[in-house]
Amino acid sequence: MSNILVVDDESSVLSAFQDLLGSGGHTVATARRAEAALELLKADPFDLVVMDICLLGMDGLEALRRIKEQQPTLPVIVMTGHGTMQTAIEATKLGAFDYHLKPFDPAEMLAAIDKALESTRLSRSQVVLDPETTAAVAGDAIIGRSPGMQQVYMAIGRVAATEATVLIRGESGTGKELVARAIHQHSRRAARPLLVVNCVAIPDTLLESELFGYERGAFTGATARKTGKLEHASGGTVFLDEIGDVSLGIQAKVLRVLQERCFERLGGKETVHVDVRVLAATNRDLEEAIAEGTFREDLYHRLNVVTIHVPPLRERREDIPRLVDYFLERYARELNTDKPPVAPDAHRLLQESLWPGNVRQLAHCIQRALIFTRGYPIQAGDLPLPGEVGSDRAAVSGLGDQGLGELVRRYLATYTGDRAHEAFIEQAEKLLISEALRRAGGNQTHAARLLGLSRPTLHAKIQKHKLHADTDRQAR
Structure with a gap:
């Protein structure tokens, strides 16, 4: 797990953090003075510092300034029992990852710690671009020597050293986040934080406060000011994953950040200025969404x-053997087992499969096969692929030949005329969306995923067809 340093002059607080974090498998070191904490940071690598501002001797703000000078990507969560607006502002300006008033809610503190540790992982985990041999790669890598991937590498090299905003486009599972991380680590901002915001994983009602933060009293439960990801990443990079799924209201605030490098926190009037580079990604057809x-x-x-286009796996099948070898090496290390050979029939199946989930699906396939074969040769039957090669395409084709074909014949036997085509398409769409909503229990986010639509697109179609959806459940 992670190595965390907690700095506080109260023994009871240090003990509470040791219990709270130790039970989660983290290693916890403690210090009662800032001077001792700085010495510990020189001697040992830490993944996170949680520090009180009010300390004997050197105060926490001065310690924070020195930590950021020496280790700019190390996240520091500050806390205090005597919070003032000025203290919060100063801590944020100095680069604090988060700010908490005592007594704090343990669940909220653990959530902040998890986010900070993820920031550490992203900052320290280097993305290797197509190494000569996959055996030596300990972390994440972008694998592929196909013409499409060569274009991706060249684009990363050209844009990394600039301050340009980059839109990374590609289907789900193609590796868009890895491309964003590679751009950041080769940029002039590499020593500063990279923060990832998965826009589709956060309900729209919470996404605004996650990005821009909020002021005390902005809504029920907002008992103290909280800074958002854009402030945390100041000097570094923010990656907005699935930007095509955010609401028009949040889009307007993101636009202002790109134009003016400023925004207001939720419920606030003070304009916050940030120095941040924005990278974004989407698997949506944005041109269609504009229309x-x-x-x-x-x-x-x-x-x-x-714009960087990351090709789907089916368009770069020549990269599959190297990807398979990379995932075998990686997961064999993680599972502490020997790297097994792959039988010719399994290689054939891997090479010819459709891979609608792209590289992510291939990775999960190899990982599962390794778990169940336990080092023995992987056969075609060990691969968790649905049905025969091309089964997805065959299933759709079969549905069109049989079920849909019969439905169309019956429809045209009864209905013809000017609106025959339009009425059929509208009714089919209405039934499709209704069934997706039923399967998703009324949750629009889940229904959108089932249909491969963005949340705003689905919402517009629900209104168009006057369908009922559980919007309250969507917001939770």
Whole structure:
């Protein structure tokens, strides 16, 4: 797990953190003075510092300044029992990852710690671009020597050293986050934080406060000011994953950040200025979303300064053998087992499969096969692939030949005329969305995923067809 340093002059607080974090498998070191903490940081590598501001001798703000001078990517969560607005502002300006008032809620503190540790992982985990041999790669890597991937590597090299906003486009599972991390680590901001915001994983009602923060009293439960990801990443980079799924209201605030490098926190009037580079990614057709009115055209042009297209796996099948070898090496190390050979029939199946989930699906396939074969040769039957090669495409084709074909014949036997085509398509869409909502229990986010639509697009279609959806459940 992680190595965490807690600095506080109260023994009871140090003991509480040792119990709280130790039970989660973390290693906890403690110090009662800032001077001792700085010595510990020189002697040992830490993944996170949690520090009180009010300390005997050197105060926490001065210690924070020195930590950031020596280790700029090391996240520091500050806390105090005597919080003032000025203290919060100063801590944020000095680069504090988060700010908490005592007594704090343990669940909220653990959530902040988890986010900070993820920031550490992203900052320290280097993305290797297509190494000569996969055996020596300990962390993440972008694998592939196909023409499409060569274009990706060249684009990373050209944009990394600039301050340009980059839009990374590609299907789900193609590795868009790895491309963003590679851009950051080769940029002039590499020594500063990279923070990832998965826009589709956070309900829209919470995404605004996650990005921009909020002021005390902004809503029920907002008992203290909280800074957002954009402030935390100041001097570094923010990666907005699945930007095509955010609401028009949040799109407007993101646009302002790109244009003016400033925003207001939720419930606040003070303008916050940030020095941050924005990278964004989407698997959506943004041009179609603009036509539907669910994505702002001005934001599209701001994001689309440079576009990198990451090809789907089916368009770079020549890379599959190297990807398989990389995942075998990686997961064999993690599972502490020998790297097994792959039988010719398994190689054939891997090479010819459709991979709708792209590289992510291939990785999970290899990982599962290793778990169940336990070092023995991997056969075609060990691969968790649905049905025969091309089964997804065959299933769709079969559905069209049989079920849908019969339905169309019956429809045209009864209905013809000017609106025959339009009425059929509208009714089919309405039934499709209704069934997706039923399967998702009324949750629009889950239904959108089932249909491969963005949340705003689905919402517009629900309103168009006057369908019922559980919007309260979506917000939770």
